[in-house]
Amino acid sequence: MATPAGETTRLSPAGFTHRLRADIERLRDEATRQRKLAHRRAEFWARTDIVLGFPAALFAATAGAAGLTSADVRVPAALAALASAGFAAGAGFLHSDTRRRANKRARHAWASVEAKAMVALGQQHVTHQDLSDLLECRQAALAAYDNEEPQPGST
Numbered sequence: 442m443a444t445p446a447g448e449t450t451r452l453s454p455a456g457f458t459h460r461l462r463a464d465i466e467r468l469r470d471e472a473t474r475q476r477k478l479a480h481r482r483a484e485f486w487a488r489t490d491i492v493l494g495f496p497a498a499l500f501a502a503t504a505g506a507a508g509l510t511s512a513d514v515r516v517p518a519a520l521a522a523l524a525s526a527g528f529a530a531g532a533g534f535l536h537s538d539t540r541r542r543a544n545k546r547a548r549h550a551w552a553s554v555e556a557k558a559m560v561a562l563g564q565q566h567v568t569h570q571d572l573s574d575l576l577e578c579r580q581a582a583l584a585a586y587d588n589e590e591p592q593p594g595s596t
Contacts, residue, residue, distance in 0.1 A: 458567060461567045461569065461572055462562065462567055465562055465571065465575060468554065469559060472551045472552075473551075475547070475554075476548055476552050479544045479545075479547040480548050482540070483541050483544035486540040486541035489535065489537040490541060493537065496528045497526075497528035497529040498525075499525075500521045500524045500528065501529075503518075504519070507521065544586070547585040547586050550578075550581055550585040553581075553582070554575060554579050
């Protein structure tokens, strides 16, 4: 039902509580999805770090050992060294370890939002302060991707 211009609709206390609960449930569901996504991303970047780092180390060791054995294997040693440099450059360019740590921080932050939402929903009466606290926690979870370490007192 449309209201005339300039007139606001008042919710009953039960309607207000229902709306708060619905908003908290949406935040909980978002936090659950984001936590799972951050977990998958952290696993992906951990695998990427291994996939690029291990061959780089292996090729570097092989190139060093081959280069020292005899003059005949210097060309294959040089090729192994080039392959090692390529893998190391790829790992450095992608910053996979940094991304893995950022996604782990985000996963923990989203888990905190999810847990706080579940606690709020477990209460008999929810207040606007519960929703406000959850929104601040959500902002911290969003910032967890960028910050190197969580800042005390920041939201």
